[in-house]
Amino acid sequence: MGKRPAAGRAVFYTRDSLGKHETTPGEYVLWAGRAAAQHGITFDGTPERIEAMIRSGRSQDGDLFLDYGVTGNQLSRAGLDALMKTALTDAGVSHVLIPRRDRFARPDDPIDGMKLENLLREGGLTLVFMDRVVPPLERGRRRDVGELIVAMLDYNHAGEFRRELAQKMIYAQTALAKAGFSVGGRPPFGFRRWLAREDGNPVRQLIDGEYVKMAGHHVVWLPGPEEELAVIRRILEMLETMPASRVAARLTTEGVPTPDAGRTRVDGGVRHATSGVWNQPTITNVARNPLLKAVMAYGRRSMGDQLRYSADGPRTLGDGDLRADGKPRVVTNPDSARLVAPARFEPLVDRDGHERLLRTLDERAGTQRGKPRSRDPERNPLGGRVFDMACGWPLYRQPYNVSFRYLCGLYQQSHGAECKHNLVGGPVATQFVLGCVRQKVLAPAFRSKLEAKIREIAERELGGPRPDQGLASKRAALAEVCRRRERAARNMAMAEDQTQYHAIAAVFDQLKREEQALEADLRKLEQEVAPAFDIEAEVGAALAALDEMADLATDPSNLGAIGELFRRLNVRLFLSFREERPKKRVVNRVTGGVVTFGATAPPVALYEGPTGRRALKGRLAAETGQGLAASLDLPALSEEQDDSSLGTVSRGERI
Numbered sequence: 001m002g003k004r005p006a007a008g009r010a011v012f013y014t015r016d017s018l019g020k021h022e023t024t025p026g027e028y029v030l031w032a033g034r035a036a037a038q039h040g041i042t043f044d045g046t047p048e049r050i051e052a053m054i055r056s057g058r059s060q061d062g063d064l065f066l067d068y069g070v071t072g073n074q075l076s077r078a079g080l081d082a083l084m085k086t087a088l089t090d091a092g093v094s095h096v097l098i099p100r101r102d103r104f105a106r107p108d109d110p111i112d113g114m115k116l117e118n119l120l121r122e123g124g125l126t127l128v129f130m131d132r133v134v135p136p137l138e139r140g141r142r143r144d145v146g147e148l149i150v151a152m153l154d155y156n157h158a159g160e161f162r163r164e165l166a167q168k169m170i171y172a173q174t175a176l177a178k179a180g181f182s183v184g185g186r187p188p189f190g191f192r193r194w195l196a197r198e199d200g201n202p203v204r205q206l207i208d209g210e211y212v213k214m215a216g217h218h219v220v221w222l223p224g225p226e227e228e229l230a231v232i233r234r235i236l237e238m239l240e241t242m243p244a245s246r247v248a249a250r251l252t253t254e255g256v257p258t259p260d261a262g263r264t265r266v267d268g269g270v271r272h273a274t275s276g277v278w279n280q281p282t283i284t285n286v287a288r289n290p291l292l293k294a295v296m297a298y299g300r301r302s303m304g305d306q307l308r309y310s311a312d313g314p315r316t317l318g319d320g321d322l323r324a325d326g327k328p329r330v331v332t333n334p335d336s337a338r339l340v341a342p343a344r345f346e347p348l349v350d351r352d353g354h355e356r357l358l359r360t361l362d363e364r365a366g367t368q369r370g371k372p373r374s375r376d377p378e379r380n381p382l383g384g385r386v387f388d389m390a391c392g393w394p395l396y397r398q399p400y401n402v403s404f405r406y407l408c409g410l411y412q413q414s415h416g417a418e419c420k421h422n423l424v425g426g427p428v429a430t431q432f433v434l435g436c437v438r439q440k441v442l443a444p445a446f447r448s449k450l451e452a453k454i455r456e457i458a459e460r461e462l463g464g465p466r467p468d469q470g471l472a473s474k475r476a477a478l479a480e481v482c483r484r485r486e487r488a489a490r491n492m493a494m495a496e497d498q499t500q501y502h503a504i505a506a507v508f509d510q511l512k513r514e515e516q517a518l519e520a521d522l523r524k525l526e527q528e529v530a531p532a533f534d535i536e537a538e539v540g541a542a543l544a545a546l547d548e549m550a551d552l553a554t555d556p557s558n559l560g561a562i563g564e565l566f567r568r569l570n571v572r573l574f575l576s577f578r579e580e581r582p583k584k585r586v587v588n589r590v591t592g593g594v595v596t597f598g599a600t601a602p603p604v605a606l607y608e609g610p611t612g613r614r615a616l617k618g619r620l621a622a623e624t625g626q627g628l629a630a631s632l633d634l635p636a637l638s639e640e641q642d643d644s645s646l647g648t649v650s651r652g653e654r655i
């Protein structure tokens with residue numbers, strides 16, 4: 001790092017998670033101005049500028065950096081990333097102004113917060129917080145242990161705050177839900193948010209997104225406006241005799257505004273108006289809304305990365321709450337785990353009649369209701385792995401004759417209003433992808449390449465500096481905490497009265513807890529460091545995984561095994577189609593495509609909205625970290641497969 005001026009320019013960073021912070025980003029900028037003056041450094045930020053950033057959604061304006069509406073355990077954020085880049089590369093910057101450590105990061109692991117600080121300090125920067133100034137780190141100079149511990153405790157506390165907050169939120173929400181009040185979020189179609197007194201008496205309607213905090217008042221969902229209620233009554237009436245998909249098609253044709261009419265949504269970074277198309281799930285959700293029976297339901301889904309709702313109170317996350325890549329996922333709770341309470345208004349429907357209608361809907365939906373589309377790999381080996389390059393949607397499995405096929409999901413969901421009748425035969429596509437896997441992954445040449453790659457990665461890790469410093473600093477921190485706890489124990493024995501004793505005992509308990517946490521961290525770190533060096537074991541495990549995959553591929557009729565193979569490799573098939581009219585009927589032929597493996601980016605932007613299923617991250621790719629992703633261009637899929645078998649003929653339906 002080049003030389004920096006002792007008193008150059010200051011950059012400012014803060015984060016606001018849209019929680020109810022007492023201090024606004026603007027007020028923090030005022031503090032930053034005063035701090036800069038004290039240190040004799042240049043800083044040109046103003047509250048007006050940061051407020052303009054909030055309004056326009058920008059994360060950087062000159063030397064101001066901001067993450068707005070981002071939680072603190074996300075350590076990669078637009079504003080923070082930009083701050084790190086500017087601070088580390090602009091030699092005119094000498095100071096970084098951050099109001100508080102918890103505005104910088106609320107890491108799940110305090111070490112992560114300290115690492116971020118170290119990056120800046122090793123770059124020669126001084127960090128100025130409201131309560132302390134942290135100087136640059138000089139290379140080769142031992143760090144002050146006391147300072148390390150304070151930083152560790154600050155970030156540990158900042159992280160714990162999120163868990164406590166999650167717990168408080170769940171208890172508060174459960175209490176509100178039991179009393180029939182809203183726990184937040186947008187009300188369903190046909191309902192609006194009202195401010196209401198504790199006794200349930202409405203005060204006034206709230207506008208979209210309006211947040212009111214008033215003692216003795218809560219938010220309640222009440223029916224209205226009349227136009228939406230009329231649409232709901234019509235939907236219920238039509239559902240008596242018509243399937244939901246036809247109700248949806250009729251409302252779309254008539255131009256009835258959809259529940260999200262007038263809203264915009266962001267797809268692939270582009271903001272656009274919502275489609276105005278009613279679809280089947282929207283219709284059934286309107287009909288199944290328990291609020292029609294004046295019943296508030298809570299706990300339908302559990303989400304969050306700290307603690308989650310359960311019928312017995314907040315619970316910690318289990319394996320079922322995490323995706324294959326370790327990120328938290330939203331889970332749907334069974335009916336029995338949900339909380340129901342009477343709402344604060346009279347039912348809108350006749351209960352018996354409505355129950356009958358719901359039973360009819362259940363029967364029409366068969367056993368499929370609430371279940372994801374066929375995930376069973378035996379029936380659906382390419383489930384969620386075939387995509388239409390025209391619209392970016394997955395093709396959904398459909399039973400067809402005695403077999404199955406994959407048809408564009410957007411075409412199905414929009415009832416033909418959007419996209420085309422793009423489809424491919426299920427068995428043909430499966431055997432084709434299997435052929436690609438055999439050729440690319442199960443070939444002997446790949447095996448030796450994989451082995452070389454893993455050795456290369458392992459040797460690079462060996463050669464580079466190991467995170468042993470993390471271990472050393474943890475050990476030092478542990479020794480310090482241990483020393484302070486012993487001192488506290490001695491002081492307890494010498495306490496002169498009850499009050500003094502309790503005060504010291506509280507300190508002792510706190511230090512004891514810190515010591516235990518540090519010990520646990522240390523054990524984990526020690527375990528993590530050791531096995532990373534065993535190259536032979538790594539290579540052996542990877543090759544064994546490959547052999548297992550070869551076994552899965554042996555029987556081309558075992559679709560279950562093949563589906564599992566596809567899942568492990570995260571194979572995806574992207575197809576493009578062309579409309580042709582050889583005779584009378586329109587034929588949507590496959591004209592080409594791309595097969596990808598592992599973490600390879602898709603060749604087109606994929607639809608990631610509510611009905612699109614995100615393909616799972618390849619387990620193998622995750623295990624080796626990199627190196628397995630390979631993309632295979634297939635300019636003419638039909639060259640490898642008989643043209644007539646792949647280009648499936650449409651039924652000449654409305655396209």
Ligand SMILES: [Zn+2]
Nearest residue numbers: 388391408419
């Ligand atoms: Zn499509």
